[in-house]
Structure formats: structure tokens, C-alpha cells
Amino acid sequence: KFNRRAECGAFDVILDIRSLEEWEAGHVKGATHLKATDAREMMESMEGCMQCRVAIIGSNNGMLNETTSTMLDAGFERIYSGGNVTHMKEMGSLSSTSMESVM
Numbered sequence: 585k586f587n588r589r590a591e592c593g594a595f596d597v598i599l600d601i602r603s604l605e606e607w608e609a610g611h612v613k614g615a616t617h618l619k620a621t622d623a624r625e626m627m628e629s630m631e632g633c634m635q636c637r638v639a640i641i642g643s644n645n646g647m648l649n650e651t652t653s654t655m656l657d658a659g660f661e662r663i664y665s666g667g668n669v670t671h672m673k674e675m676g677s678l679s680s681t682s683m684e685s686v687m
Contacts, residue, residue, distance in 0.1 A: 586639070586666045590614075595664065596636040599626075601651055602643045602669060612641060612669075620651045627658055634659055639666035 590598060590612060600611050601620035611617065618626050620642065630638070638660060642648045645668055652665050666672075 586641070586672060590639065590666075594637065595639040595666075597630070597633065597638045598666065599638060599640045599651075600642070600669075601640060601647060606643055606669075615641070620647050626651070626655075630655075630660070635661060637662045637664065639664045641666040641669050641672075643668060643670050 589595065598612055598615040600607055600615040600617050602611075602617075604617065604619075607617045616629075618629060620626070630636070638655070640648060640651050640655070640663065642651070648665050648668065652663050655663050
């Protein structure tokens with residue numbers, strides 16, 4: 585499960601591509617918020633990390649798949665689709681202790 589893998593340090597980077605509103609309501613500890621709609625900004629922010637283990641989480645499966653494909657096409661080799669945050673919460677694979685709020 586994503587939660588266990590994240591807590592064990594399985595990822596170098598966790599990208600949260602949800603809306604800023606969703607991010608501010610709560611996000612995975614240690615995650616970085618990036619707008620999935622701005623592929624150039626995403627690639628620039630990840631420069632030098634082509635071998636990093638990157639987990640991508642979001643709230644829209646289509647956007648997750650598109651972002652994962654875009655990063656793989658750009659040469660990133662270790663991309664993991666961490667999944668839909670809403671579904672992870674519902675299924676219990678993302679606990680409230682692994683989330684933090686922006687105050």
C-alpha cells in the first residue's frame with residue numbers, strides 16, 4: 585500500500601497534483617504540490633532527478649495517468665502512480681496520521 589511505502593522512504597519525491605484547494609485541505613506529509621496542468625513547470629522542478637523514485641498522487645485518475653505518461657515520455661524512469669487520494673482515504677490505505685493540513 586502507498587501509505588506503508590511512503591512511510592518507509594520508498595520514494596525520493598511525492599508529487600501531489602491535486603488542486604491547490606484540495607492540497608490546502610490536507611496532504612501527504614513530505615509531499616510537494618505541483619499543478620499537473622503545467623507540464624513545463626513540473627519538468628523544470630524535477631530537473632536533475634531523472635533517476636529519483638517519484639510517486640504521483642492526485643484526485644483524478646485520468647490526470648494521474650496523463651502526468652505519469654508525460655514524465656515517462658520525458659525520460660523519468662522510476663515513476664509510480666501513488667493513486668487517487670480520495671480513494672486511498674476511503675479504502676483506509678491513507679491514514680489521517682499520514683496527512684497534514686496547511687494552517
